[in-house]
Amino acid sequence: MLLPAGALAVPAPRWLDSMTPTPVVPPPVPLPAGALRTLATSPVNVTSIAYDLTLDPTTGAASGTVTVELGSPTVAITGLLLYMDPGLAVTAASSSTGGATTSVDDAWGYRYVSVSLAQPAPSGSAASVTIDFSGTLACPDQQGRQSCSMQQELSYALQGSALPGVYDQFQVGGFNAWPAERALTLRTPVGVSAVASGELTSESTEAGMLVRKWTTPGYASAGGYLVVLGQLETSPIAGGSLPSSVVYAKSMPNFTAKMGSWMGSILPFVDAQAGAPLPYPQLSVVKLPAGQGFPGTAGHGITLLSESYGGYGDAYFEETLAHEHAHQWWGVLVSPSDVGVTRLLTEGLATQTQVHYAARLLDGDARERFLSRRLREHQMLLRYHTNPAELPALVVASPQLAPADSVGHTVWAYIKSSATLEHLRAAIGDAAYAELLVKYAAKCQMAACATADFTAVAEQVSGESLTAFMSQWVYATNYPELRLSFSEQPAAEGVEVTLQVSGAEGLEVPLALLVTLETGEVLRRRVTLPKTGEAVSFQVPSAVRSVRPSARHDAVIWSRSAQDGDVDFDGEVDGFDLLYCARTVGMNTGLYQEGGEGLWQMNLDFDPRCDGVFDGQMTTADLGGIFAAFGSLREPKP
Amino acid sequence: MRRCFATLLCGALALATLGCSQDDPPKQAAGPRQDFVADSPVGGPALSLRLSSKSATSLTLQIVGSGIAETSGVAYRLSYDAAVLSYSAQRVGAGFSAVGDTVAAAKESRPGLLVGAVGVQGLGTLKAQDVVLAEVDFALPGKGQTRVDFVPGRSAALDAQSAPLPGVSLLGGSLTVR
Numbered sequence: 001m002l003l004p005a006g007a008l009a010v011p012a013p014r015w016l017d018s019m020t021p022t023p024v025v026p027p028p029v030p031l032p033a034g035a036l037r038t039l040a041t042s043p044v045n046v047t048s049i050a051y052d053l054t055l056d057p058t059t060g061a062a063s064g065t066v067t068v069e070l071g072s073p074t075v076a077i078t079g080l081l082l083y084m085d086p087g088l089a090v091t092a093a094s095s096s097t098g099g100a101t102t103s104v105d106d107a108w109g110y111r112y113v114s115v116s117l118a119q120p121a122p123s124g125s126a127a128s129v130t131i132d133f134s135g136t137l138a139c140p141d142q143q144g145r146q147s148c149s150m151q152q153e154l155s156y157a158l159q160g161s162a163l164p165g166v167y168d169q170f171q172v173g174g175f176n177a178w179p180a181e182r183a184l185t186l187r188t189p190v191g192v193s194a195v196a197s198g199e200l201t202s203e204s205t206e207a208g209m210l211v212r213k214w215t216t217p218g219y220a221s222a223g224g225y226l227v228v229l230g231q232l233e234t235s236p237i238a239g240g241s242l243p244s245s246v247v248y249a250k251s252m253p254n255f256t257a258k259m260g261s262w263m264g265s266i267l268p269f270v271d272a273q274a275g276a277p278l279p280y281p282q283l284s285v286v287k288l289p290a291g292q293g294f295p296g297t298a299g300h301g302i303t304l305l306s307e308s309y310g311g312y313g314d315a316y317f318e319e320t321l322a323h324e325h326a327h328q329w330w331g332v333l334v335s336p337s338d339v340g341v342t343r344l345l346t347e348g349l350a351t352q353t354q355v356h357y358a359a360r361l362l363d364g365d366a367r368e369r370f371l372s373r374r375l376r377e378h379q380m381l382l383r384y385h386t387n388p389a390e391l392p393a394l395v396v397a398s399p400q401l402a403p404a405d406s407v408g409h410t411v412w413a414y415i416k417s418s419a420t421l422e423h424l425r426a427a428i429g430d431a432a433y434a435e436l437l438v439k440y441a442a443k444c445q446m447a448a449c450a451t452a453d454f455t456a457v458a459e460q461v462s463g464e465s466l467t468a469f470m471s472q473w474v475y476a477t478n479y480p481e482l483r484l485s486f487s488e489q490p491a492a493e494g495v496e497v498t499l500q501v502s503g504a505e506g507l508e509v510p511l512a513l514l515v516t517l518e519t520g521e522v523l524r525r526r527v528t529l530p531k532t533g534e535a536v537s538f539q540v541p542s543a544v545r546s547v548r549p550s551a552r553h554d555a556v557i558w559s560r561s562a563q564d565g566d567v568d569f570d571g572e573v574d575g576f577d578l579l580y581c582a583r584t585v586g587m588n589t590g591l592y593q594e595g596g597e598g599l600w601q602m603n604l605d606f607d608p609r610c611d612g613v614f615d616g617q618m619t620t621a622d623l624g625g626i627f628a629a630f631g632s633l634r635e636p637k638p
Numbered sequence: 639m640r641r642c643f644a645t646l647l648c649g650a651l652a653l654a655t656l657g658c659s660q661d662d663p664p665k666q667a668a669g670p671r672q673d674f675v676a677d678s679p680v681g682g683p684a685l686s687l688r689l690s691s692k693s694a695t696s697l698t699l700q701i702v703g704s705g706i707a708e709t710s711g712v713a714y715r716l717s718y719d720a721a722v723l724s725y726s727a728q729r730v731g732a733g734f735s736a737v738g739d740t741v742a743a744a745k746e747s748r749p750g751l752l753v754g755a756v757g758v759q760g761l762g763t764l765k766a767q768d769v770v771l772a773e774v775d776f777a778l779p780g781k782g783q784t785r786v787d788f789v790p791g792r793s794a795a796l797d798a799q800s801a802p803l804p805g806v807s808l809l810g811g812s813l814t815v816r
């Protein structure tokens with residue numbers, strides 16, 4: 001299916017379906033094969049969408065107009081498809097070409113309004129279509145989420161409810177609504193507070209109603225388009241690069257002080273990641289009440305997150321807020337036009353951001369240890385909770401090929417995407433990766449870009465071809481099971497280490513290595529294993545104890561020592577291997593464990609390398625391989 | 639003659655008492671006799687070796703933890719002269735057994751090099767204030783002298799996360815079999 005604006009979400013607690021990327025499901029009119037279009041190929045563009053909406057959140061009564069301007073240089077425009085709340089009725093329709101007629105279908109919790117122009121607008125011309133509507137918002141369940149919620153202290157309406165969305169449907173017009181500039185005039189009873197995506201341009205009182213106007217510049221964006229209103233309170237956020245505040249339901253101030261404090265760290269972190277401050281006059285960070293319709297999203301100048309994430313501990317709530325706010329860049333301001341077939345650069349980048357935000361205060365070995373443990377969540381979800389062989393590539397051929405089930409979609413969109421980006425980050429190095437994000441943001445901010453643009457920038461900053469990387473891990477799936485061994489030879493200056501790897505033949509595998517010397521010092525080396533499977537070598541100053549790939553590859557590259565029973569990659573099986581794994585006896589990979597961590601409450605101390613039987617349960621049987629080989633040592637060093 | 643030999647030997651090795659006096663009752667009726675002198679404590683947390691028992695043909699050394707606030711296990715390697723010592727068996731010390739399920743393994747990987755481990759299985763730690771963590775039995779294949787040392791970098795008390803505890807001294811000893 002196509003992905004309209006309003007697409008960004010965070011994983012919902014406990015696999016709720018509400019992180020499904022789009023609130024819009026296929027309309028009753030069947031889409032033709034290959035209906036996905038990108039900005040580059042869409043023959044019709046929507047240039048503006050303007051709303052004039054009167055809304056009383058205490059009753060859900062809504063009335064208004066939506067005016068859509070669209071044009072095409074190549075095809076005649078015959079109509080368009082809108083989707084809105086099923087409680088709203090179309091009361092009038094008109095067009096700049098001399099009238100319009102409408103027909104209505106209700107499906108999936110939406111009302112689809114098909115608008116036909118009385119006279120098609122010829123190619124090369126523009127058309128304007130205006131629909132009047134009124135009614136009481138029904139806000140029904142829509143596949144586990146709601147486009148609106150009314151009669152609450154904090155009510156909201158997303159696009160597709162009181163703000164009719166423009167459906168990108170080939171059969172009706174073939175336009176693409178993303179680059180449309182938007183304007184919202186909202187009329188509410190006096191005393192109702194409101195924030196919305198876009199930039200507030202005026203606030204006044206007319207005929208006893210509060211009237212607020214927002215505009216959103218026209219640029220391709222997968223960000224949410226919405227208004228939040230009710231009895232709201234705001235609390236300023238200190239430390240950001242733009243005026244920001246936490247917005248919340250007046251009687252529910254819990255978490256807001258923490259969220260404000262966290263945003264004081266998140267704002268500069270995300271600014272630094274993108275290399276620029278957010279280009280908004282102000283930012284609203286909305287705390288959504290728990291269990292109310294949707295878990296979070298981000299739009300132009302607005303970040304929203306449900307307090308239900310507070311149920312997983314402060315640290316996880318904070319990093320999830322970082323995820324959602326990271327969408328300001330990775331999804332709102334920078335939206336790949338192929339987002340219908342991939343979440344790599346939206347959910348993948350946002351999830352990676354949350355992990356690195358959590359690690360921001362660490363460096364060196366402590367950071368590596370933190371990341372290796374934190375990323376176990378990715379490794380276990382990919383290895384144990386989904387079938388790696390069935391989960392599709394990160395860019396699929398058509399939207400219908402993306403996993404539709406909740407678990408599969410979450411792991412594909414969030415976990416596999418971010419794990420692969422982490423594999424890339426480790427491969428090209430943190431410095432190059434940081435430069436990549438800055439340059440990608442600069443190149444693609446409010447611009448028509450796609451995954452290929454990200455790749456091009458990555459190649460530029462790394463100085464390396466990423467053709468193999470992308471084809472192996474983004475456009476296809478590969479989980480090579482590497483077996484590593486190393487040997488040492490005296491060299492002119494120090495020691496030459498030769499790394500022999502099996503299991504990756506036919507793949508080109510970039511690896512960040514952690515090389516621990518006998519002195520205890522840990523060095524970092526980057527190598528690329530050739531497709532031929534030939535050994536690679538590198539030099540270090542002195543004798544080596546162990547050579548292991550950075551655990552940041554682990555979810556994608558399943559590396560193990562060539563020596564059975566050797567868990568710590570020193571080529572030997574000793575007490576360190578045994579006791580490391582013995583500690584985890586009794587642990588398992590299950591979800592929602594007592595004392596578990598993160599959204600899925602998993603035991604991040606579970607190490608799949610210890611799971612010799614590979615059943616997700618650590619028992620003494622898993623130690624069998626270690627016992628069998630215990631005491632196996634490398635040849636004494638020369 | 640005998641007295642003279644004993645005096646010379648004791649003097650040469652600076653050994654104080656064991657078996658050095660003609661008046662001492664013989665500790666072993668026949669076969670070789672052993673003297674194990676542990677390295678002197680250096681203060682602070684340590685893993686050390688202590689002689690537990692000996693017979694004409696065998697010897698038991700204890701691996702003792704002292705001054706260690708919290709440990710989940712000990713991974714170790716011991717080096718010695720294979721002509722003097724030969725590994726026979728290992729037992730988990732009473733300290734770890736008191737914590738819960740334990741795990742242990744030991745193997746003489748090469749003559750003169752014992753690779754071993756004892757510790758807690760699952761989560762759990764032990765405060766090691768002069769606690770016997772493991773007992774290791776050796777056979778005595780021949781006479782001679784040898785150092786018995788923990789191999790540094792390959793021997794450590796592990797913390798609750800199975801990471802080596804820093805700052806733990808490794809104290810071996812000297813063995814004489816005659």
Ligand SMILES: [Zn+2]
Binds near residue numbers: 008009010011324350
């Ligand atoms: Zn997200």
